[in-house]
Amino acid sequence: MIGGAILTCVCAAGLPELLPSQDKPTGPVESCVTAECHTGIVQRRIVHGPVAQRKCAACHVETDAAEHRFAIPGERRELCTTCHAMSHRTYLHEPVRQGNCTGCHDPHGSEHALMLVADPTRGLCLGCHHENEDASRAFVHGPVATGACILCHEAHSSWQPALLTEPPRTLCLGCHDEVRPDPRRDRHVHAPVADDCLGCHDAHASDVRHQLHEAAPGLCYRCHDAMREQIAEARLVHGAVTADGGCSTCHRPHFSALPALRSRTDAELCLDCHDKPMTAADGRRITNMRQHLDEHPDHHGPIREGSCVGCHLPHASEAPNLLRLAYPPDFYAPYDAARYTLCFECHIPAMVQSQQGTGATRFRDGDLNLHWLHVNKKKGRTCRACHEVHASKNPFHMRDAVPFGTQGWLLEIRYEKSPDGGSCTPGCHAAKSYDRTLVPETDAPGDGAGSRP
Numbered sequence: 001m002i003g004g005a006i007l008t009c010v011c012a013a014g015l016p017e018l019l020p021s022q023d024k025p026t027g028p029v030e031s032c033v034t035a036e037c038h039t040g041i042v043q044r045r046i047v048h049g050p051v052a053q054r055k056c057a058a059c060h061v062e063t064d065a066a067e068h069r070f071a072i073p074g075e076r077r078e079l080c081t082t083c084h085a086m087s088h089r090t091y092l093h094e095p096v097r098q099g100n101c102t103g104c105h106d107p108h109g110s111e112h113a114l115m116l117v118a119d120p121t122r123g124l125c126l127g128c129h130h131e132n133e134d135a136s137r138a139f140v141h142g143p144v145a146t147g148a149c150i151l152c153h154e155a156h157s158s159w160q161p162a163l164l165t166e167p168p169r170t171l172c173l174g175c176h177d178e179v180r181p182d183p184r185r186d187r188h189v190h191a192p193v194a195d196d197c198l199g200c201h202d203a204h205a206s207d208v209r210h211q212l213h214e215a216a217p218g219l220c221y222r223c224h225d226a227m228r229e230q231i232a233e234a235r236l237v238h239g240a241v242t243a244d245g246g247c248s249t250c251h252r253p254h255f256s257a258l259p260a261l262r263s264r265t266d267a268e269l270c271l272d273c274h275d276k277p278m279t280a281a282d283g284r285r286i287t288n289m290r291q292h293l294d295e296h297p298d299h300h301g302p303i304r305e306g307s308c309v310g311c312h313l314p315h316a317s318e319a320p321n322l323l324r325l326a327y328p329p330d331f332y333a334p335y336d337a338a339r340y341t342l343c344f345e346c347h348i349p350a351m352v353q354s355q356q357g358t359g360a361t362r363f364r365d366g367d368l369n370l371h372w373l374h375v376n377k378k379k380g381r382t383c384r385a386c387h388e389v390h391a392s393k394n395p396f397h398m399r400d401a402v403p404f405g406t407q408g409w410l411l412e413i414r415y416e417k418s419p420d421g422g423s424c425t426p427g428c429h430a431a432k433s434y435d436r437t438l439v440p441e442t443d444a445p446g447d448g449a450g451s452r453p
């Protein structure tokens with residue numbers, strides 16, 4: 001808009017007579033404001049400097065005295081900057097670039113500070129940015145809902161893109177200190193939280209609680225694409241991942257004192273759900289693990305340390321029971337170390353590999369390795385034939401009984417520990433006992449604990 005509007009003065013004729021003669025105007029005059037004329041222009045709470053001084057001529061020159069017509073002198077877009085030098089930062093607001101200062105400022109005055117045409121913490125910006133009204137979105141950010149756009153945006157220009165007053169993260173943390181990690185406690189910070197907050201939150205509004213771009217897991221898959229694929233393709237997907245709340249039941253979105261942004265330690269995390277019997281996708285009944293652990297006080301090492309993911313994958317797996325590595329599901333299996341990678345990740349495979357048991361295992365009769373004897377053969381007994389993997393009431397996690405055959409007959413083991421060995425009276429053979437001291441000269445005390453360092 002160049003050249004400016006032609007203005008018509010609506011007051012009664014004879015204006016000049018009201019003025020002292022020495023002040024007789026030639027063009028537009030201070031006397032434009034009288035009891036009858038243009039009084040409204042100065043009756044504002046905030047009046048513009050030159051208007052207060054009745055310097056109407058600074059902005060209006062008469063072009064047609066008879067018709068009482070006025071024009072803006074010079075280029076309309078430069079009107080304000082002839083008196084107000086503006087120093088702009090990198091990013092310029094479009095109306096400022098266009099010199100449309102009156103889009104926000106009333107040239108004469110207004111009820112609002114700085115002669116703004118509306119309250120900048122309420123409706124000013126929405127006058128043009130109707131699309132940001134966001135009233136139709138279910139969750140509108142507090143300051144946006146009130147229209148306080150200038151808490152985050154500069155009106156004229158900014159060093160930041162999108163006219164932000166500060167880089168996004170600094171901006172957000174300015175009001176949300178609770179999302180600032182405490183380095184002494186929150187040692188694991190989610191990478192995008194250290195970056196900025198907009199990867200997950202919409203600064204203005206959204207249809208998801210907390211103004212998230214979308215709910216988990218979709219939100220998480222935006223960046224964790226590999227995990228989307230892994231879960232889509234896996235043979236077994238954990239019910240926890242597909243349950244309501246998905247990823248957020250186990251992970252904190254911002255930071256955590258625990259690795260992998262865990263919300264709690266595994267045992268607490270897992271047992272919160274696994275405190276009741278469940279049904280697997282294929283109809284199997286899944287043990288109430290909390291009850292099982294409560295009733296069987298001798299817990300396996302990793303569980304004592306609070307870890308379930310030493311053996312289980314939390315999200316999805318190719319193996320049954322979400323196992324991390326291989327472990328034979330049956331009572332019998334031909335021996336192959338590759339079937340036992342789960343156990344041998346932490347225990348030494350030597351315990352089943354040689355006939356000589358000394359130094360490799362405590363389960364031996366003299367030097368005869370009884371692990372080797374049971375496990376390492378074509379029709380080998382698997383570890384589950386004797387051991388309970390989570391917890392037991394017996395020493396060495398020995399089972400009370402083991403399901404045998406397709407009917408699930410419970411074959412009792414009746415294991416008894418003795419000072420130098422033990423005995424059992426199982427359903428599969430007559431009572432037997434073993435004694436490590438039968439070859440005392442090669443039996444170093446405390447050897448063969450079988451755990452890798």
Ligand code: HEC
Nearest residue numbers: 005007032033038041050051054055056058059060102107
């Ligand atoms: C700082 C520059 C400036 C000064 C000083 C100024 N005006 Fe204006 N005035 C404008 C502009 C710009 C417009 C056009 C507004 C628009 O088109 O949005 C305008 C419009 C007007 C109009 C027509 C529209 C309306 O708002 O009623 C009148 C009448 C008017 N001015 C009178 C005056 C009088 C009387 C004075 C002196 C007391 C004065 N102006 C001082 C800039 C100024």
Ligand code: HEC
Nearest residue numbers: 048049050058059079080082083084101102105107114115
């Ligand atoms: C003839 C010179 C002149 C022109 C042209 C002019 N102004 Fe002003 N403006 C002033 C003066 C003088 C003040 C009062 C300065 C003060 O109080 O410190 C002022 C004050 C202001 C203020 C308040 C600043 C503050 O810090 O309180 C704003 C906003 C403003 N002008 C905007 C505009 C806009 C928008 C235009 C164009 C429509 C414009 N001005 C045109 C002279 C001018």
Ligand code: HEC
Nearest residue numbers: 080081084086095096099100101103104105114120150155
């Ligand atoms: C999008 C609305 C908008 C436009 C367009 C705009 N202003 Fe402003 N202006 C504001 C707001 C809001 C403030 C108060 C700034 C603040 O508090 O941070 C302001 C403040 C000012 C001030 C007071 C001093 C300062 O810089 O803070 C002046 C003078 C001013 N504007 C002049 C202008 C001029 C001249 C133009 C045109 C080149 C212009 N404005 C265009 C909204 C606008």
Ligand code: HEC
Nearest residue numbers: 094095103104124125127128149150153154155161162163
């Ligand atoms: C007079 C009309 C008008 C007013 C009033 C106005 N804007 Fe704008 N704004 C525009 C135009 C035009 C654009 C550029 C086109 C677009 O992106 O929509 C723009 C763009 C923006 C952008 C995007 C800048 C970018 O680089 O992406 C932001 C942010 C913005 N305005 C904030 C504000 C805020 C905050 C206010 C109130 C202080 C405001 N606007 C008031 C007209 C206006």
Ligand code: HEC
Nearest residue numbers: 125126129132143144147148149151152153162168198203
């Ligand atoms: C809490 C801070 C905050 C408030 C309040 C806020 N904005 Fe924004 N706005 C942002 C951020 C951050 C961006 C940059 C978004 C991005 O890059 O994804 C932005 C971007 C924009 C843009 C650029 C286009 C877009 O949507 O990405 C416009 C226009 C805009 N805001 C207008 C407004 C208006 C109008 C208001 C007031 C109703 C407002 N904003 C209130 C933080 C805010």
Ligand code: HEC
Nearest residue numbers: 141142143151152168171172174175176197201203210211
């Ligand atoms: C000017 C202060 C201010 C700034 C800056 C600000 N917020 Fe807010 N935010 C608020 C207020 C006020 C609320 C509403 C009160 C509440 O729910 O705690 C809110 C609410 C929120 C909520 C929802 C809280 C809930 O419990 O549902 C989220 C999420 C949020 N803000 C994220 C952000 C992000 C991301 C940014 C940076 C782009 C940001 N905020 C910048 C003031 C601010």
Ligand code: HEC
Nearest residue numbers: 169172173176178179190192193196197199200201210253
């Ligand atoms: C990886 C995605 C992600 C990022 C990045 C992110 N958030 Fe969040 N934020 C969330 C999720 C998910 C929730 C909801 C948490 C819940 O349901 O308990 C949330 C909740 C919030 C809340 C409200 C509840 C609370 O925890 O106080 C605020 C405020 C918030 N975020 C601010 C921020 C700020 C500020 C940043 C940047 C420093 C940020 N967020 C970065 C995902 C994210």
Ligand code: HEC
Nearest residue numbers: 188191192199200216219220222223247251253259260261
């Ligand atoms: C804006 C992108 C983005 C979004 C959205 C996102 N993440 Fe991340 N996340 C990352 C990046 C980058 C890393 C660090 C690199 C890596 O490990 O892949 C990371 C790492 C992680 C880690 C490993 C942290 C560690 O300390 O080992 C977890 C767990 C995680 N994200 C969970 C989530 C969850 C849950 C969600 C959804 C609520 C989510 N992420 C959404 C980008 C994102």
Ligand code: HEC
Nearest residue numbers: 217220221224227240241246247249250251260309314315
């Ligand atoms: C049952 C609890 C649980 C659920 C549900 C869950 N996670 Fe995890 N997640 C974990 C645990 C525990 C770890 C740490 C695994 C480890 O240390 O080996 C982890 C690790 C991660 C990691 C980092 C290591 C890796 O595997 O890449 C990412 C990223 C991750 N989770 C994202 C997600 C996303 C995205 C979702 C939702 C689709 C999700 N998680 C759901 C418990 C869970």
Ligand code: HEC
Nearest residue numbers: 267270274285286287289302303307308310311321327389
């Ligand atoms: C030392 C490895 C190991 C650890 C540690 C471990 N598990 Fe397991 N878990 C297994 C194996 C192996 C199975 C397969 C069933 C079996 O052979 O008894 C299994 C099966 C399960 C099942 C399915 C049971 C059923 O009835 O089908 C659940 C549930 C389970 N574990 C939960 C947990 C929880 C919760 C933790 C942590 C408190 C945990 N596990 C720790 C190895 C482990």
Ligand code: HEC
Nearest residue numbers: 238239240249269270273278279280281308312314321322
């Ligand atoms: C939000 C509830 C929830 C949490 C938390 C949870 N689970 Fe589960 N889990 C389930 C449900 C539901 C099932 C059965 C449905 C399915 O997986 O298809 C299940 C099944 C399992 C199974 C048996 C899978 C099968 O088909 O044999 C194992 C093993 C398991 N969970 C281990 C864990 C471990 C380890 C953790 C902690 C890292 C954990 N769960 C945390 C809900 C949960």
Ligand code: HEC
Nearest residue numbers: 300301302310311327342343345346383387389396397451
């Ligand atoms: C994540 C590491 C880890 C995995 C995997 C693991 N264990 Fe263990 N296991 C331990 C730790 C730690 C101990 C405790 C050692 C100690 O107390 O000296 C232990 C102890 C044992 C004991 C008792 C030893 C004793 O002296 O009381 C048996 C039996 C056992 N594990 C069998 C198994 C079987 C069978 C598997 C495979 C299903 C397996 N473990 C997988 C870490 C593991």
Ligand code: HEC
Nearest residue numbers: 343347351361362363374381382383385386396421449450
């Ligand atoms: C026939 C029953 C039986 C089978 C099968 C069996 N164990 Fe054992 N295991 C025992 C007995 C009994 C002990 C206790 C030895 C002692 O200290 O007196 C034991 C002890 C252990 C120990 C403690 C360290 C050691 O070697 O003394 C580990 C670890 C262990 N077994 C792991 C396994 C693994 C892994 C498998 C499967 C590859 C397995 N066991 C198969 C009976 C068995």
